[in-house]
Amino acid sequence: MDDERGSQKEIAQRYRGRVDYSRTKSRARRWRFWLSCLAVAGGIAAIGLVREKSSPNFFNTGPLSRSHRALANNCVACHEPESLRAGSAGGAPFLQVLNDRFRNGAPSFPRIDQACQTCHQHHAFHEANVVENQSCSACHEEHQGPEAMRAVTTLQCATCHNDRALMQASAQIGKRLPSTQFRLNPKVAGAAGTHHNILKLPRPPDGYTVTFASFAEGHPPFQLQRENVRESDVLRFNHQRHLGSSDIPPTKDGKKLDCVFCHQPEPDGRYMRRINFESHCQQCHSLQFDVKNPGFQLPHGDAALVRTFLRTLPAQYGELARREKKMTNDGQIAQFAGQQVRQLLGQYGSGAELERAVFFATNPYKVAAQSDAATRARYAGCAFCHEVKQGSAGAFPVPEITRPVTIDRWMPHASFSHARHESVLSCRECHVAAEGSRLTSDVLMPVKEGCVICHSETAAPLKRASAECSTCHVFHAPDPRAPPGTTARASFFPKTTDSTGGHSSTGGSSALLMKWK
Amino acid sequence: MKINRAVQIPWALLVLAATGLATLLYLAEFYPQSVSANLRFFGETPPGHATIGGTPLGLVLGTISFGIFIFAALLGMRKRLPALFPGHVQTWLRAHIWLTLLTVPLILLHCGFHLGSPMTTLLMGLYAVVMLSGVYGLILQQKLPRLMKEQLPAEIVYEQIRNVRMQRCAEAKTLLRGYEARRKESAPVGAAAGSAPLREDEAEESEKDLASEAFLIDFLQRQLLPYLEARRGKRFPLSHVRTANDTFHYLKLRVAASYREAVEAMERWSNERRLQDAQVKMQHWLHGWLFVHVPFSFLLILLTAWHAFVTLFRY
Numbered sequence: 001m002d003d004e005r006g007s008q009k010e011i012a013q014r015y016r017g018r019v020d021y022s023r024t025k026s027r028a029r030r031w032r033f034w035l036s037c038l039a040v041a042g043g044i045a046a047i048g049l050v051r052e053k054s055s056p057n058f059f060n061t062g063p064l065s066r067s068h069r070a071l072a073n074n075c076v077a078c079h080e081p082e083s084l085r086a087g088s089a090g091g092a093p094f095l096q097v098l099n100d101r102f103r104n105g106a107p108s109f110p111r112i113d114q115a116c117q118t119c120h121q122h123h124a125f126h127e128a129n130v131v132e133n134q135s136c137s138a139c140h141e142e143h144q145g146p147e148a149m150r151a152v153t154t155l156q157c158a159t160c161h162n163d164r165a166l167m168q169a170s171a172q173i174g175k176r177l178p179s180t181q182f183r184l185n186p187k188v189a190g191a192a193g194t195h196h197n198i199l200k201l202p203r204p205p206d207g208y209t210v211t212f213a214s215f216a217e218g219h220p221p222f223q224l225q226r227e228n229v230r231e232s233d234v235l236r237f238n239h240q241r242h243l244g245s246s247d248i249p250p251t252k253d254g255k256k257l258d259c260v261f262c263h264q265p266e267p268d269g270r271y272m273r274r275i276n277f278e279s280h281c282q283q284c285h286s287l288q289f290d291v292k293n294p295g296f297q298l299p300h301g302d303a304a305l306v307r308t309f310l311r312t313l314p315a316q317y318g319e320l321a322r323r324e325k326k327m328t329n330d331g332q333i334a335q336f337a338g339q340q341v342r343q344l345l346g347q348y349g350s351g352a353e354l355e356r357a358v359f360f361a362t363n364p365y366k367v368a369a370q371s372d373a374a375t376r377a378r379y380a381g382c383a384f385c386h387e388v389k390q391g392s393a394g395a396f397p398v399p400e401i402t403r404p405v406t407i408d409r410w411m412p413h414a415s416f417s418h419a420r421h422e423s424v425l426s427c428r429e430c431h432v433a434a435e436g437s438r439l440t441s442d443v444l445m446p447v448k449e450g451c452v453i454c455h456s457e458t459a460a461p462l463k464r465a466s467a468e469c470s471t472c473h474v475f476h477a478p479d480p481r482a483p484p485g486t487t488a489r490a491s492f493f494p495k496t497t498d499s500t501g502g503h504s505s506t507g508g509s510s511a512l513l514m515k516w517k
Numbered sequence: 518m519k520i521n522r523a524v525q526i527p528w529a530l531l532v533l534a535a536t537g538l539a540t541l542l543y544l545a546e547f548y549p550q551s552v553s554a555n556l557r558f559f560g561e562t563p564p565g566h567a568t569i570g571g572t573p574l575g576l577v578l579g580t581i582s583f584g585i586f587i588f589a590a591l592l593g594m595r596k597r598l599p600a601l602f603p604g605h606v607q608t609w610l611r612a613h614i615w616l617t618l619l620t621v622p623l624i625l626l627h628c629g630f631h632l633g634s635p636m637t638t639l640l641m642g643l644y645a646v647v648m649l650s651g652v653y654g655l656i657l658q659q660k661l662p663r664l665m666k667e668q669l670p671a672e673i674v675y676e677q678i679r680n681v682r683m684q685r686c687a688e689a690k691t692l693l694r695g696y697e698a699r700r701k702e703s704a705p706v707g708a709a710a711g712s713a714p715l716r717e718d719e720a721e722e723s724e725k726d727l728a729s730e731a732f733l734i735d736f737l738q739r740q741l742l743p744y745l746e747a748r749r750g751k752r753f754p755l756s757h758v759r760t761a762n763d764t765f766h767y768l769k770l771r772v773a774a775s776y777r778e779a780v781e782a783m784e785r786w787s788n789e790r791r792l793q794d795a796q797v798k799m800q801h802w803l804h805g806w807l808f809v810h811v812p813f814s815f816l817l818i819l820l821t822a823w824h825a826f827v828t829l830f831r832y
Contacts, residue, residue, distance in 0.1 A: 016684075026676060028804060028807075028808075031808065032807055032808060032811050032812070035808060035811070035812040036811050036812045036815045038812065039812035039813065039815050039816040040815050040816065040819055042816070043815075043816045043819040043820055044819065047819075047820075047823055057634075057635070058634065058635050058636050059634050059635075059636050059827060059828075060634050060635075061568070061631075061633045061634040061637070062634075141568060155547075155549065158549075213549075213550075214550075457550065
């Protein structure tokens, strides 16, 4: 005890008259108590006030995304009107809420999910073998700002696709389902009405249920690569020769032959147009089979027509005389036609030999080696590029030319845009095998390892590109109930317009089930 | 409660360990690439980071934090109803402090470092007020007791301050009444019939005494008593040490030697009053933060319960 405080007696003397002070409540405590009561009462009053008067924006975590901006003042379009009165009684049962949150990992919003589907129609939730569907809101989060809705992340996909038990269960479900349950997504496979040739490889026995964490880590090689797919097309083409050989002359406008001479993008820039003879081959591979008449060319695309053309040569030369020589006198025309036919027969020996040369010759360059650049590659013979067989049907069989089928979509499970890549990459950087390819059967699609160079979290900063699953894949499958070609009022997938201007949807593409083994 | 004691170390370690564990779980759940081991215990689908509070892990963190709020609010009950709650008050107070400090990382992780809607922003504001006032109070409780011990050597029980002040007032009034009575008695001294005339020196001394008493009466009435009686003494000149010293020094010179003891007593009362004022001021600092901390804590609990109800069951 400090001396200045005095002895016990002095202290007792000092406190005389109020020795029971400890039993009385201090004013400060009383004030604190009433202030606390006031705070709680004020809080309850505020809750009641907010419930009755305030707008739901009080609980709004942020503006709607750009896509849903039109619903900004129409909360009941998604939310239950009752739920918008904050603090109102009722709501989802307690246990159901706990189950949703802790077992499924996300709340179920049946009302909101239904609201989503009033606009976003005609799509299935996910592939038919999905183990358990979840609420739309589990992936598509609203009220996060006025920008575009945030893309679904790889992490969200990996919660299932990196879960071995779930994937095994999914594989088991998939085995019990008919293959018709699995349809290509029009967004990646191409819309209906565009008649794309789609490479549809057989679905693996377990489906696509390999577990992995991300594209860079564990994503399996592309199915083309994994199954060592070879192209079975019968049209012969040697990429190495066209791209690298020194004896390939420049094009008519003096340019060196390169990838883009043949491979030109579709209007939307995503995929390449289909290559056709008239646009891409004929400039060099002329159909001029008569050296003396550059304008006299065989028809292309129909073997019967070609043979008819050859068997009516006098008439064809007569037409040439009228069209190009501007002859009008029938005598002169007949004389010109007879002269040309005789010359041809002198060169080939007979009409049958001429037909044989046209259909089956495979080495025409010896004939025209000394010609100028424009006519150097005179008609090579159908068999130079095509598979030609002796005809067997009818009394006068027409040689059979196997119709080539060029693939427009090699990887229909993933979307791609050449336009997004061409500004930063050359063709050869992705299609690395093209320059060395000599066989038509070579599939020159990029391999996964090539894509990972940029599409990876660990890529060099200047090269790094999005590595999210949704960069290439689409989560939602087309609605299995919808008939092919159905167009929704507000389809989940963006409407596309084909060349005829019509809207298109799933199911119109000519999918090919090509068996390679 | 002093925190720089060995007994606090386990609590600090507990808070650090819980913070580390919560952070690890958070990273494993939402940034799995940053954690080598698979530590994802909750649910299957983590939505985007903006609504972490709604994920299983976010809910667990939020629920723990809310539980800590409730526990912290029970401290007052523990003090008033010790029979109902086991454990020493000291332990409760330590748990109150350390566990509420733990809510800082838990709530930051729960909300994913976002403020969210106006409702959750309001909650965060309330939480900030409660935590800041609590931390402020904790700091004051570390500093002020030592300061009080140094500056208030004659510290008395806070609740007795008014009682002691009234005692001093009574003593001053007694002194005043004594002087006034004596003055009344000596006023007709020279004119009293039959009384013997004073000697010259006695008369002179008597005059001096009367003058001193008159001076002291004036001082008591105009300065000391109002100062001692006032609820707050700050506006009085005697509340300033230097003024008080000068005043009492002058008083001692002005009064007769026989009154100096009385002047010294007055000086003691004045000094005592000044120290009482200082003690009251410090006491207000020491406990004033509770006027913010306690009501806002209850409001926070109420609104947090509402937040949980609305977000879990309504949206």
